[in-house]
Each structure stands twice: as structure tokens, then as C-alpha cells.
Amino acid sequence: MLIINCPYCGPRPELEFSYAGQAHVARPAxxxxxxxxxxxxxxxxxxNTRGVHAERWRHxxxxxxxxNALRDTTTDRFRRDLSER
Amino acid sequence: MQKYSAWALLREAFxxxxxxxxxxxxxxxxPEYDAIIIGGGGHGLAAAYYLAxxxxxxRTAVLEKSxxxxxxxxxxxTIVRSNYLFDESARLYDxxxxxxxxxxxxxxxxxxxxxRGVMMLAHGVHDVQVLKRHVHANRCNGVTxxxxxxxxxxxxxxxxxxxxxxxxxxxxxxxxxxxxxxxxDAVAWGYARAADALGVDIVENCEVTxxxxxxxxxxxxxxxxxxxxxxxxIGVSAAGFxxxxxxxxxxxxxxxxFPLQALVSExxxxxxxxxxxxxxxxxxxxxSDKGELVIGAGTDAYTSxxxxxxxxxNSHTLAAICELFPTLRRMRMLRNWAGTVDVTTDRxxxxxxxxxxxxxxxxxxxxxxxxxxxxxxxxxxWTMAHDEPHPIVAPFNIERFRDGRLIDEAAAxxxxx
Amino acid sequence: xxxxxxxxxxxxDRTRPVSFTFDGRxxxxxxxxxxxxxLLAHGVRLFGRSFKYHRPRGLLAAGTExxxxxxxxxxxxxxxxxxxxxxxVEIYEGLVAESQNRWPGLGFDLNAxxxxxxxLLTSGFYYKTFMWPRFxxxxxxxxxxxxxxxxxxxxxxPDPDRYAQRxAHCDVLVIGAGPAGLAAxxxxxxxxxxxxxxxxxxxxxxxxxxxxxxTINERPAALWIDEALVKLGAQPNVTLLRRTTxxxxxxxxxxxxxxxxxxxxxxxxxxxxxxxxxxxxAREVVLATGAIERPLVFPGNDRPxxxxxxxxxxxxxxxxxxxxxxIAVLAGCDEAYAAALDLHEAGPVSPSWPTSAMRRWARARxxxxxxxxxxxxxxxxxxxxxxxxxxx
Numbered sequence: 053m054l055i056i057n058c059p060y061c062g063p064r065p066e067l068e069f070s071y072a073g074q075a076h077v078a079r080p081a082x083x084x085x086x087x088x089x090x091x092x093x094x095x096x097x098x099x100n101t102r103g104v105h106a107e108r109w110r111h112x113x114x115x116x117x118x119x120n121a122l123r124d125t126t127t128d129r130f131r132r133d134l135s136e137r
Numbered sequence: 138m139q140k141y142s143a144w145a146l147l148r149e150a151f152x153x154x155x156x157x158x159x160x161x162x163x164x165x166x167x168p169e170y171d172a173i174i175i176g177g178g179g180h181g182l183a184a185a186y187y188l189a190x191x192x193x194x195x196r197t198a199v200l201e202k203s204x205x206x207x208x209x210x211x212x213x214x215t216i217v218r219s220n221y222l223f224d225e226s227a228r229l230y231d232x233x234x235x236x237x238x239x240x241x242x243x244x245x246x247x248x249x250x251x252x253r254g255v256m257m258l259a260h261g262v263h264d265v266q267v268l269k270r271h272v273h274a275n276r277c278n279g280v281t282x283x284x285x286x287x288x289x290x291x292x293x294x295x296x297x298x299x300x301x302x303x304x305x306x307x308x309x310x311x312x313x314x315x316x317x318x319x320x321x322d323a324v325a326w327g328y329a330r331a332a333d334a335l336g337v338d339i340v341e342n343c344e345v346t347x348x349x350x351x352x353x354x355x356x357x358x359x360x361x362x363x364x365x366x367x368x369x370x371i372g373v374s375a376a377g378f379x380x381x382x383x384x385x386x387x388x389x390x391x392x393x394x395f396p397l398q399a400l401v402s403e404x405x406x407x408x409x410x411x412x413x414x415x416x417x418x419x420x421x422x423x424x425s426d427k428g429e430l431v432i433g434a435g436t437d438a439y440t441s442x443x444x445x446x447x448x449x450x451n452s453h454t455l456a457a458i459c460e461l462f463p464t465l466r467r468m469r470m471l472r473n474w475a476g477t478v479d480v481t482t483d484r485x486x487x488x489x490x491x492x493x494x495x496x497x498x499x500x501x502x503x504x505x506x507x508x509x510x511x512x513x514x515x516x517x518x519w520t521m522a523h524d525e526p527h528p529i530v531a532p533f534n535i536e537r538f539r540d541g542r543l544i545d546e547a548a549a550x551x552x553x554x
Numbered sequence: 555x556x557x558x559x560x561x562x563x564x565x566x567d568r569t570r571p572v573s574f575t576f577d578g579r580x581x582x583x584x585x586x587x588x589x590x591x592x593l594l595a596h597g598v599r600l601f602g603r604s605f606k607y608h609r610p611r612g613l614l615a616a617g618t619e620x621x622x623x624x625x626x627x628x629x630x631x632x633x634x635x636x637x638x639x640x641x642x643v644e645i646y647e648g649l650v651a652e653s654q655n656r657w658p659g660l661g662f663d664l665n666a667x668x669x670x671x672x673x674l675l676t677s678g679f680y681y682k683t684f685m686w687p688r689f690x691x692x693x694x695x696x697x698x699x700x701x702x703x704x705x706x707x708x709x710x711x712p713d714p715d716r717y718a719q720r721x722a723h724c725d726v727l728v729i730g731a732g733p734a735g736l737a738a739x740x741x742x743x744x745x746x747x748x749x750x751x752x753x754x755x756x757x758x759x760x761x762x763x764x765x766x767x768x769t770i771n772e773r774p775a776a777l778w779i780d781e782a783l784v785k786l787g788a789q790p791n792v793t794l795l796r797r798t799t800x801x802x803x804x805x806x807x808x809x810x811x812x813x814x815x816x817x818x819x820x821x822x823x824x825x826x827x828x829x830x831x832x833x834x835x836a837r838e839v840v841l842a843t844g845a846i847e848r849p850l851v852f853p854g855n856d857r858p859x860x861x862x863x864x865x866x867x868x869x870x871x872x873x874x875x876x877x878x879x880x881i882a883v884l885a886g887c888d889e890a891y892a893a894a895l896d897l898h899e900a901g902p903v904s905p906s907w908p909t910s911a912m913r914r915w916a917r918a919r920x921x922x923x924x925x926x927x928x929x930x931x932x933x934x935x936x937x938x939x940x941x942x943x944x945x946x
Contacts, residue, residue, distance in 0.1 A: 053447040054439070055806045055835070065835070067449060071438045073393070092539040096391035096482055100380035102442045125394075125441050128805045141682035150673035241685045249680075251692045298712075317692075323681050403637045406704040407697075426680075426696060428704025448804045448833060452719075463712035467635050473802060 054128060058111045059119050072108035074098045075120045102126060138334035141245050160326060161333035166340050169367040170198045172521060173359060174374055175345050175382055177201025178210040179321070180499055180506065181374035182328035182339070183514020184521070186244075189335035191515075192522035197337045198368075199329075200361060202344035206325030209376040212444075212476035213507040214399050214421060214433040216412050218255040218316030220275050220282045222549035225532040226485060227278035232529055233512025234315060240511055246327030248319050249426060254411040255316030256285070256294060258461070260305045264417055268311040271549075275313075285310045294411050296462050303460050305418050318412060318423050324510055348386040348496070355494035356386065372497040372521050374513075377442065377477025379500035386493050391482060391538045392501050395436040396446040396475040400455075402468045404428030409462070416550055418457040430468060432458060436478060436504065446475040478504050482538070484547035488513065488530040489520055497521050498535070557594035557869070557877045560900060564874025565763060566591075574649035576625075577660060589643035589651055590616065590623055591873035599858040601625070601640055603655045605705060607672055608665040612858025616641050616868035618754060618799075619846045622856070625651045626706050627817075632714050635817075636706030644756055644818035655705035665702075715816075718827035724748040724793075727809055727836035729800045732760020733770065735842030736782045742840075743785075743792045750834060751786065752798040752811055756818065758783060760844050764868045765892075798832070807836045847889055863893035876900045 054066040080086040080094055099105070105125045110118045122131040139145070139158045149156050172188055174181040177199045188194040199205070217237055219230035237250045259265040268284070275282035287299040290310040299307045329339050340363065347360030348371065358367040375382045377394045384390075405428050414421040419435030434454035437446040451473060459466045481487060481501040486509070488499045499517040502509060512529075519527040526534060537543060566586035573582050576593055583592025590613050593601070601623035602611045611622035623640035628650050636654070643651065656663040668675060684695040726742040728735045731753035739751040753760070759779045762768060768775040786792045795813055802810040811832035816822035847864040849855060861877060863885040869875040876897070883894040 053449050053804065053806065053808050053833075053835075066438070066447065069438075073440075088539050092391075093389075096538045097389045098391070098393050100390070100393050100440060102378070102381050102394075105440065107439070123439075126443060128439075128441055128443050128445075142685075143683045146674055146676065146679055146683055149676065154673070154676055239688055241691065242688055245685070247681050247683065247685050247691065249691060249696070251696055253692070320681075326681070404704045405636055405706055405708040407700045408708040424700075426699055426703060428700070443805070445805065448802060448808060448810050452831070452833075464709050466713035466717075467633075467709050467715075469637075 054130075056109055056121070057130060058109075058114060058117075060115045060117055061111060064111065064114060068111060068113040070110045070112040072110050072118060075106040075108045104131065138245065138330065141247075160330040161339050164198070164333075164338035164340050166198060166200070166343060166361065166363050166366050167196075167338065168365075170338070171196040171368065172370040172372065173197070173366065173368040174199045174372045175359070176208075176374040176376065176378075177205035177325075177329075177339060177341065178208050178374065178376060179206065179324045179328065179510035180210075180376070180502075180513045180517070181372070182206075182325055182332055183510055184372055184374060184499065184517040185337045185339075185514075186328045186332035186335070187515045187518035188522060189332055189337050192518060194370075194522060195336035197332075198366065199332070199337060199339045200343045200345055200359070200366070201339070201341045202362075204341050205329055205339060206322055208378075209476045209478065209506060210321055210325045210510075212397075212399065212474055213321060214423065214431050215318045215321045215425075215507060216255060216316070216414070216421065216423065216433075216505075217250065217252075217319055217508040218313050218412075219280055219508070220255070220257070220271055220311065220313045220316065221546055222271055222274050223544050223546065224278055225544050226546055227275065227280050228529050229486075229512060229516075229533065230509060231278070231280050232516070233509045236511035236515060237319065240319075240324075240327070244327040244331045246323060246330060248323045248327050250317065250319040251426075252315050252317040253423075254293065255313045256290060256411055256413050257311045258290070258305075258307050258413065258415040259309045259311075260415065260417050261308065265308050267550075268309070272311050280313075281315050282311055282313045285312050294409065294413055296408055296464050297413065298461055298463050305415070305457060305460060307461070316412065318425075319507075320426070321507060324507075328514070345382060345385065348382075350386065350493065353494070356496045369495050370497075370521055371495060372499065372517055374499045374517065376500065376502065376506065377479050379479050379498065383491070383496070383498060383500075386491070386496055388491050388493060388496070388498075390487065390498070390500065390535070392479045392487070393440045394442060394477050394479050395439070396441050396443065397434070397436045397478045397504055398446040398451055398473060398475045399431065399433045400451060400470045400473045401425070401432070402430040402465075403471050405430075405468070408465070413461070415457065415461070418454075420454045420457040420461070422458055422462070429471065430465065432470075436480070437475075442477055444475050444477055478502075478506075480504070482547070483543040483545040484550070485544040486513070486533055487535055488517060489526040489534045490524070491535060556597045556599065556879065557875050558597065558879070559595040560870070560874045560876055562874070563766070563871065565757070565872050566874055568874075572645050572647050572649075574645050574647075574651065576651045577653050583645050587645050587873055588616075588641055589625065589627075589645055589649070590620070590640040591869055591875050592645050593640070594869060594877065595873070595875045600653075600660055601858075602653055602705075603660070603663050603665070604856065605655065605703075606675065607669040608656065608663050608667075609669060609856060610666075610858055611856060613641070613861060614849065614856075614865065615846070615862050616865040616872070617846070618642060624654055624705060626654055627651050632709065632711035634707075634709045636708065642754075646818060646820035648820060715828040716825070718815075718830040720830060720832050722750060722793075722832055722834045723836075724750045724834060725837045726750075726840060727807075727834050727838070728752070728840040728842055729809070730760060730842035730844055731755075731758035731794070732842060732844045733762050733775075733778075734844070735760065735840065736779065736786075738840045738842055739786055739792065740782055743789050746791060749786075749789075749792045750795065750836070751792065752795040752800060752813075752832075754797065754799040756797055758794065758796065764864070764871045766871050795832070803839070807839055809834045809836060809839060847885070847887060850884060850886055863887075863889045867893045867896050870896055870900065 219234040349358040351357040412423040480503040487501040566584040570585035620641040628634040653660040725747035762775040770778040798813040
């Protein structure tokens with residue numbers, strides 16, 4: 053079970069969190085003007101990085117807020133100081 | 138290929154066991170091949186075997202970064218079934234199930250396919266409706282599946298607890314009698330041996346580090362830890378590492394890789410006669426020929442390539458198992474491990490061509506790729522040989538995500554994945 | 555090799571005899587005995603049968619590394635626990651244990667016929683046959699193989715026992731309460747850190763329990779252990795868990811422990827949990843698990859009577875059991891000297907060594923009247939496997 057550093061509440065066990073996938077996936081500003089490929093990328097394509105992965109977590113059973121974190125998917129270690137609000 | 142049989146065993150028994158040949162050569166990579174398969178798991182080895190056996194493409198290499206069968210093939214819980222909801226899935230998985238029937242004879246290698254029945258439990262009204270829908274849909278597609286009352290389920294699997302006052306009461310079960318288990322290592326070794334006998338090079342400890350493309354954009358070669366290897370036909374069958382491998386060619390896949398854990402108990406005499414699965418509480422159990430209870434859990438919550446997971450995931454699964462099988466509570470677990478599974482949004486695989494000419498993919502099998510091993514290899518080989526998708530896998534193309542034609546077994550399973 | 559109880563010594567309580575049964579026969583041991591040591595003291599040599607060929611198997615070890623002596627222990631019909639290592643079972647009054655994987659009995663096991671079929675049952679034979687006719691694997695062959703596999707029966711009745719679990723946090727988790735673990739726990743506790751110290755054995759001390767003559771800081775080892783335990787016990791920031799096995803090291807320093815609470819008691823309280831799972835989150839983890847002796851490879855090394863030198867010492871010093879009357883010592887590590895000397899003090903011993911570097915030591919020891927064989931390439935001094943032929 054990971055220890056995840058919520059930038060609002062501090063380090064907490066993984067059970068308190070929901071994983072919310074890759075970070076910085078921006079919804080296209082005007083979906084009706086967005087082509088199929090771009091929309092597909094937004095909906096489905098993910099980096100699935102092997103290495104340092106920028107991802108979102110939600111402290112669902114805590115403060116309920118989303119935040120970003122960097123985690124190395126080959127070790128599951130967080131770059132703790134780099135969690136951001 | 139040296140033929141295996143009871144007579145061969147007898148002959149070697151009297152011959153001091155000196156006549157056995159190694160099952161496959163320890164091949165070094167040649168400079169060029171007609172086809173390359175990246176990934177030496179069951180799927181990749183099967184694809185190489187069928188390329189050689191059915192399409193005459195014997196100048197084929199399987200490149201494996203570690204040892205064959207050491208990834209998801211060696212880490213899964215060996216369940217074989219085909220009771221999926223949608224028409225496309227029914228055709229795909231039942232094709233594999235058909236191939237399982239005589240795989241041991243085809244490969245001359247006992248893969249121990251054992252149709253001992255796969256029983257999926259319903260714990261609530263919603264589960265009952267979902268599983269009955271599966272039974273009906275399967276029957277429409279000619280896939281065997283039947284509905285059992287709790288009493289019938291217990292008669293089929295005596296240690297099952299069907300008391301109504303438990304946390305996950307059994308309200309019924311869907312039983313696919315043709316489903317069961319097979320011996321995972323034997324599947325990899327059997328395909329490796331048969332492919333090798335047809336001239337396929339199985340190259341272990343050979344990690345692909347780059348995919349080269351020519352001026353037209355088509356694949357031309359792979360860079361590996363053992364040098365450059367040319368080929369104009371490359372199939373990627375790298376399971377949890379598919380994103381990484383196919384990313385070398387600049388292609389992005391709609392998959393994410395998660396840890397999936399499993400456990401085995403100490404060995405005991407036969408006690409669980411079939412496979413029992415419960416989607417809604419993320420637990421499944423069967424018993425191996427050696428006597429170990431083989432138990433699987435749900436995936437961990439986050440993407441990872443570590444091949445390890447957390448204790449609370451197993452605890453949750455074992456709590457469910459202990460309640461469903463109260464006679465097994467004193468049993469102890471011997472080993473626990475994790476693999477990396479490649480999960481698509483719709484929990485259906487991706488098989489077929491990619492936007493890069495000459496590059497083919499077989500991935501996205503998620504938590505259930507083992508059952509499809511013969512089928513996936515067979516259909517990937519056909520697709521590579523013809524440079525067009527086999528009709529069965531045609532719906533499982535990459536473009537389905539763009540076109541909105543998902544084959545949504547994730548929703549069909551009605552499980553909180 | 556026939557074991558016998560020494561007249562004194564060991565950490566057992568000779569004033570508290572304990573009766574138990576093994577395969578229906580009554581035996582008596584002492585409080586502090588394991589099932590293995592108590593049976594060994596009665597001259598029992600045969601503890602089990604091997605998985606495939608049903609070769610006779612005796613004790614190889616004295617601790618959790620024991621591979622042979624798997625038994626089923628039952629309190630009642632619903633409380634049958636299969637596949638327990640006899641070296642890990644603490645005896646209690648009325649304990650009932652049975653041997654496994656034999657028919658009709660441990661001494662005469664008809665399945666041992668597999669040994670004669672061993673040329674046919676070569677490694678991986680099952681991949682090479684049982685393929686004809688097609689349907690027969692599932693219907694004919696597999697049921698027979700399944701029935702033959704599995705050394706014991708799973709319980710047939712629902713388990714009536716209760717189990718508990720606990721989450722815990724600490725600054726330092728020390729796994730193993732031998733000399734290194736105790737020292738680590740003392741050092742960590744002195745800084746005020748929250749310490750959890752766990753050990754799979756009933757009694758802390760680890761390898762020191764096998765070394766009554768050993769000293770630490772010029773004090774007898776036993777005294778040092780007692781002092782360490784008193785010091786640790788007096789500190790509220792220290793939790794000592796006995797009979798507690800660390801079974802898994804999970805991400806971010808999460809360690810799973812299982813604490814056995816009642817299996818060693820003759821009459822556990824009705825509501826008492828049998829085991830407790832600890833999920834410990836530690837800031838630092840100290841692995842002080844000690845070492846286990848690597849067994850030597852030679853024909854027949856699985857036969858009853860062949861035992862690790864360290865195990866022989868352990869039986870002598872912890873349980874007051876001399877593992878045999880005529881003992882040859884052969885080991886690939888320093889344990890050989892200590893074992894030879896200790897066992898020699900309780901009777902004559904003829905050790906043999908694999909390397910010449912020990913000659914000086916051997917000369918010195920001869921002065922003590924120890925018989926030392928000089929052969930380097932072994933055969934003249936191989937222990938003769940009890941019970942006949944050797945395994946290829």
C-alpha cells in the first residue's frame with residue numbers, strides 16, 4: 053500500500069485515495085470543433101509511461117481534493133517534493 | 138522434432154535418459170528474418186508457431202527480453218473460458234477455446250487443458266441479471282453457458298458456502314463446462330518446441346530497444362540488446378510492456394499497465410473441483426494438478442511496471458475466499474506475486490495492423506490473456522501473413538476507439554474495474 | 555542415527571512433562587519441546603515421505619527451513635491444520651499429530667513403489683505423455699495425478715476459529731530477535747523511536763539459543779538476552795511480537811506479519827483469536843533474519859539420519875536432545891567445528907572436512923580426543939545413507 057503525500061493533508065495511506073490517471077490531459081476547448089483523432093487522444097490515448105509519470109490522485113476519503121504527483125512507475129516511488137496543488 | 142509419448146519415456150527409461158534432446162535451440166539472432174515477433178510469452182510463441190506451421194513463414198524469430206514464458210504467461214492463474222457477452226468477443230474467445238481442445242496433440246506436448254468448468258457467482262440481484270444476460274447471449278452465439286441455482290452450484294462445487302446469511306451470498310451461478318484450466322508453462326514450452334522444430338529462432342535475453350522505419354515509413358529493422366535485426370514484418374506481443382515497445386515506432390496505444398496479483402496455497406488433495414470466479418468481489422480460485430489452490434485478485438489501483446502490488450488487495454480477495462469457502466480458512470498461502478497487465482478502456486484486446494506499415498500488434502488482453510493464447514497467436518499470424526486482419530479480429534482494431542465502436546466487455550461485466 | 559534425551563541441559567522445562575500422540579502412538583516430551591525435538595528424543599527417525607517418490611524422510615533442520623517433516627495437527631475434527639512443520643509445532647498436553655503422504659502407513663508406504671518407477675517418472679514426464687486419446691487427460695489421467703499429488707487433506711469442516719488483524723505504524727521494524735535484531739532494537743529504542751521487534755520463534759534469542767557457551771560483551775549469551783529483554787520490556791515504545799512471521803515486504807515499507815496466538819496452547823480461550831495479521835508501516839525496516847545452513851549435496855542426502863550440523867546443535871542446546879549416538883560431521887561452514895565439539899562433549903564423534911584449511915584446527919582437536927578424518931574427496935567418509943540405495 054503506497055504512502056501518498058496529499059499536498060493539503062500530508063502523507064496518508066493509499067486506501068484514502070482514488071487514482072485519477074495521467075495528469076495534464078486537457079479537454080479540448082471546443083469539442084464540436086475537435087477532429088476525431090484529437091478527441092480520441094483526449095479520451096483514450098495515454099502515455100502509460102515506464103519511468104516518471106505525471107498523474108492525478110484524489111484524496112477521496114480525506115479532503116476530497118485533486119492534486120498532481122510524479123511517481124516512477126518502475127519503483128512506485130513518488131517524487132515527494134514535487135506534488136503540486 | 139523428437140516425438141513425445143509413453144513409448145519415448147519407456148525407451149529413455151531403459152536408455153539412461155541420454156536420448157532426450159533440448160526442447161528448443163538456444164538461438165542467436167540472424168541478421169534478417171521474414172518475420173519478427175517481439176515478446177516470448179505464450180501469445181508470441183503461438184504466433185511464431187502458426188506463422189511457420191500454417192503460412193510457411195519459417196524464417197521467423199521470437200525476441201524475448203528475459204526468458205520465455207516469464208512474464209504474464211508465467212504469472213497468470215491459468216483460467217480458460219469464452220463466456221463473454223458481445224458477438225465479436227464470443228467469436229474471438231470461442232475460436233481460442235476450439236484450439237485448446239486438441240492443442241496437446243497438435244503440439245505433441247501435454248498442455249493439460251482441463252475442461253473442469255468455470256463457474257461465475259452472482260451475489261446480488263444485479264449480478265443475477267448480468268450473468269443471466271451473459272448465459273442467454275452466449276447461447277445465441279453458440280457458446281456453452283448455463284445457469285445454476287445456488288443448490289446446483291454447490292452440487293457442482295461442494296466446498297462452496299451457499300448460506301444466505303453471509304456477506305456475499307450466492308444467489309446463483311453461470312457455468313461454462315467447456316471452460317477450465319491449462320498448464321501455463323507447458324503452453325509456452327510446447328509452442329516454443331513446436332516452433333523451433335519448424336525453424337523458428339527463439340532468442341532469449343534479447344531486449345528490443347528501437348524500431349527502425351524506412352523512407353516510406355514502413356518497419357525495416359529492430360535494434361536490440363543483441364544487435365540490429367532486419368525484418369519488414371514485425372508483430373508486437375509484449376503484454377504489459379506493449380506501450381513501451383510499440384512506442385518505439387511512434388505509435389500510441391489506448392492502454393494502461395496495472396499490477397495484477399495472484400497467490401497459491403500449500404498443496405492439498407483435491408478439494409476445489411472447478412474454477413470459481415466472482416467478478417463483483419474480485420476473487421477467483423481453482424486447484425492446480427499439484428494440489429495448490431490458485432487464487433487471483435483484482436488489479437491494484439494505479440499504473441505500474443514494478444510487477445508487485447499491495448497487501449490490502451490480496452487481503453480483500455482472501456477475505457472473500459474465506460467466506461465463500463469456510464473449510465479453506467486454515468490453509469496458508471505459499472507464494473504471492475504480481476504481473477503487469479495491459480488494460481484497454483473497453484477491456485477488449487487490440488489485434489491487427491497499426492498505422493505503421495509492417496507493424497502488427499496483439500495487446501490489451503488485460504487480466505485475461507492466457508485463455509486466448511492459441512487464438513491470439515493463430516489470428517495474429519494470419520493477420521501478419523496476409524497483411525490484413527483476420528475476419529474474427531477485424532473488429533478488434535485500433536481504430537475502434539476513434540470510430541466509437543468499442544466492444545465494451547468492461548461495461549458488460551458490470552464490475553467496478 | 556537415533557536420538558536420545560540428554561540428562562541435563564537444554565531450554566526445556568524437565569519438571570513439566572507433556573503427553574501427545576503421533577500417528578496414534580502416545581509420547582511424552584517436556585514443555586518447551588517442539589514436536590520434532592520430542593519425537594527425536596524418543597528415537598523417532600522417520601517423519602514423512604517425499605512428494606513424488608515417497609522416499610523416507612527424517613528431520614533435516616530444527617527451524618522453519620525444515621523441508622521434510624510436514625505433519626497434520628488437529629485439535630478436533632474442524633481444527634485440522636495440514637502441512638505444518640514438526641519443527642515449528644510447540645507441543646501441548648493432548649496434541650494430536652499425524653504423518654502425511656503415505657499409505658497405509660509411514661513405515662510401510664505402498665506409494666514408495668514410485669521410487670522403482672523413477673526412470674519413467676523423469677522430470678517433466680507429464681508433459682511428454684497422457685495425450686492419447688484426446689479426452690483422456692481430463693477424464694482418466696488427471697484425476698489419478700491429482701489424487702496422488704497434494705501431501706495432505708484440506709480441512710473438511712468450516713474453520714470455527716477467529717482471526718484478528720491490526721494496522722500498526724512504527725519508526726523501526728526489526729525482523730528477527732537474534733543477537734543482531736535484539737541489538738538493533740535496543741539501539742533504536744534508546745533513541746526514543748517506536749520499535750516493533752518480531753520473531754517467528756516462541757523465544758527471542760535466535761542463534762544465541764544454540765550457543766550456551768557464547769558470550770556477548772564478555773557476558774554469557776543467555777544473560778545478555780535476558781537483560782536485553784528486560785530493557786526492551788521496560789520501554790513503552792517497544793513492542794515485542796513472539797511467534798510472529800514476517801511474510802511479505804510490500805511497497806513503501808509495508809510489511810505483513812502473522813502472529814500465532816493460540817496454536818501452542820492446550821486450552822485456548824474460546825473467544826481468543828488464533829492468529830493476527832499485522833500490516834506494519836515502518837519508517838525503517840531492519841532485516842535481522844540470520845542465516846540458515848546450506849545443505850551439502852551428495853547421494854542419499856535426503857535420507858533419515860542426515861541433518862544440518864546447525865540443527866544438531868540446536869537440538870542439543872535448546873531441547874536437550876542428542877541426535878544420535880554415532881555421529882559423523884560433514885559441513886561446508888564453521889558450524890561443523892562447533893557442532894562436532896558440542897556433540898563430542900555428549901559422546902564420541904568422527905568429523906570429516908571437505909577442505910585442507912582445517913587441518914590445523916583438526917590437529918588441535920585431536921588432542922581433545924576427537925577423531926578427525928582427513929579425506930578431501932569424501933567417498934571413504936561419506937555417511938552411509940540409511941535405508942539403502944542412493945538417489946541419482
